[in-house]
Amino acid sequence: MRKLFLDVFDNYTEFYNNPAENINIKKTIKYDIPYEMNTILQLDPKKYLITGSYGVGNPTETPWIAIFDRSITVSAQHGFYVVILFRKDMQGCYLSLNQGTTYLRNKFKGYKPVQKMKEVATKLENSLSFHTVNGLISxxxxxxxxxxxxxxxxxxxxxxxxxxxxxxxxxxxAVDVQDMLENLDKIKNFIGIRTLDQVIDDLIYQEEINDVKFQEDVLISLPAKTIQAPNPVPNKTMSSPNTEKYLRDSKIAKEALILAEYKCEADPTHLTFVSPLTGENFVEAHHLIPISFQNDFKYSLDVPGNIISLCPNCHREIHHGVNENKAKMIRTFYEKRKEILRVFGINEELNNIFKMYRLSFFSIKNSDFL
Ligand SMILES: [Zn+2]
Ligand SMILES: [Zn+2]
Structure with a gap:
């Protein structure tokens, strides 16, 4: 197998620059590598399809070899699959659990679809407990x-x-591919009976829908009395299809809103309206370190020290605003809260929190293409 890959590393650029010549590389990508992968992996051909591509029409800069689970998709344009992607400079390749992007490209055309692709990838990784493959990068x-x-x-x-x-x-x-196929199986369970487009919509919107309900629960809850010390990790629940989630406690959120005196912590002059349920300025509870990252922490993230009171406008902005404003808000809250977070046993660097909000990717890469 190594020999076939070296053939691509050594000869692809020449083929790319002059597609009429060195056409043997086409055969290597399209037939030889898939054939050898089939031999090595011994996958059931009724279940999996292995296929390679050097582009349609003009050669692509980054050829690939994909392993499709036929019950999910047999196209790189839609759905989820495992793929080997060659770098343009042919200095290496990635084994990647990846997804087709046509649906998001069309739906968010002109509105940074790339940001949504990254969002779907992150949400999937957060909601499924993936089997850990050695040496993984995100x-x-x-x-x-x-x-x-x-x-x-x-x-x-x-x-x-x-x-x-x-x-x-x-x-x-073979071991790496098998490990990644196990994670593809988890995605398949997660898809369940939904269509691929539905799954993507659910990943993008379900959290928002759940949050509306959560904020309503906060308003009618009695406040908790959380001890100012590291708290045990909250319980997990099985939420919609095959997804384990940590539960946020509306009573603890209520306690945080009372501590903030129902003011918007981004700007205390932000008056909204008086909620008939509390008789106070209407605000919402936002977890500074998202509860979906609880797995990475020894103690509970669902503590007043990690919950910020925000007016609905600022709350929408920290989720949906431009990256620069999001980063500004997160930095301000982090500076205000880092001491109290420590009291609750939560030590985290600002940079890592930026990553949780997917801010690192976009500070490095221009997201305005497509
Ligand atoms: Zn929020
Ligand atoms: Zn505000």
Missing amino acids: EINLASIQQNARAYEAANIQAKFYARNAFPSNEEL
């Missing part, structure tokens, strides 16, 4: 500015990098 760089390559980067859910000069043995490759 961001890939194909060293190309072609649209397709940028979309694969944004749509990457998880990946592993193989440098050209350290390509794995057949056995190692």
Whole structure:
């Protein structure tokens, strides 16, 4: 297998620059590598399809070999699959759990669809307890500015990098692919009976819908009396299809709103309206460190120290605003809260919190293409 990959690393650029020549590489990508993968992986051909592509019409800068679960998709344009993506500079390739992006590209055309691709990838990774593959990375760089390559980067859910000069043995490759196929199986369970487009819509909107209900519960809850010390991790629940989630306690959120005196912590002059349920200025509770990252913490994130009181306008902005404003708000709240967070046993660097809000990706990469 290594020999076939080296053939691509060594000869693809020449083919790309002059597609009429070196046409043997087409056969390597389209037939030889898939054939050898089938032999090594011993997958059931009724269940999986392995296929390679060097682009349609003009050659692509970043050829790929995909493993499709036929019951999910057999197209790189839609659905979820495992794919080996070559870097443009042919210095290596990625084994990637990836997704087709046509639906999001069309739906958010002109409105930064790439941001949505990244959002779907992050939400999937947060909601499914993936089997951990050794040496996983969450961001890939194909060293190309072609649209397709940028979309694969944004749509990457998880990946592993193989440098050209350290390509794995057949056995190692097989183990990595099998591990990633297990995660693809988890996505398949998560999809359930929904269509692929429904799954993406649910990932984008379900959290918002749940939050409306949560904020209503907060208003009618009695406040908790949380002790100012590290608190045990909250319980998990099975929410909609096959997703485990940590529960937020509306009583603790109510306690936080009372501590903030029902003021917007972004700007206390933000008056909204008097809620008939509380008789106070209407505000919402926002977890500064999102509860979906609870797995990475030893103590509960559902504590007053981590819950910010915000007017609905500012609350929408911290979720949906431009990155610059989001980052500004997060930084301000972090500076105000880092001491009290420590009291609750939560130590986290600002940079990591930025990453949780997907701010690192966009500060590095221009998200305005497509
Ligand atoms: Zn929020
Ligand atoms: Zn506000």
